[in-house]
Amino acid sequence: MIRGILWGVIIIAIGVWVWLANLGVITSGIVFSRDWPIIIIIVGLMTVAEGVSWFIRRRRR
Numbered sequence: 425m426i427r428g429i430l431w432g433v434i435i436i437a438i439g440v441w442v443w444l445a446n447l448g449v450i451t452s453g454i455v456f457s458r459d460w461p462i463i464i465i466i467v468g469l470m471t472v473a474e475g476v477s478w479f480i481r482r483r484r485r
Contacts, residue, residue, distance in 0.1 A: 428478070432471030439464030 443461035444450045 426475065426479070428475030429472050432468045432473075432475060435468030435471060436465050437468075439468055 439461045441450070442464065446461065
């Protein structure tokens with residue numbers, strides 16, 4: 425489930441990148457509504473949390 429953690433981190437990075445581009449912190453050709461990338465970040469955080477909890481449960485056995 426390490427892949428799940430990795431995918432979660434990738435999703436978070438994409439969400440942060442798009443959000444910062446929307447706020448004008450970094451320059452990008454992507455223009456979306458300002459705060460919707462927070463949803464991507466939350467999905468990434470949930471994916472990471474799921475991967476970490478699976479890893480902890482597996483190590484307890």
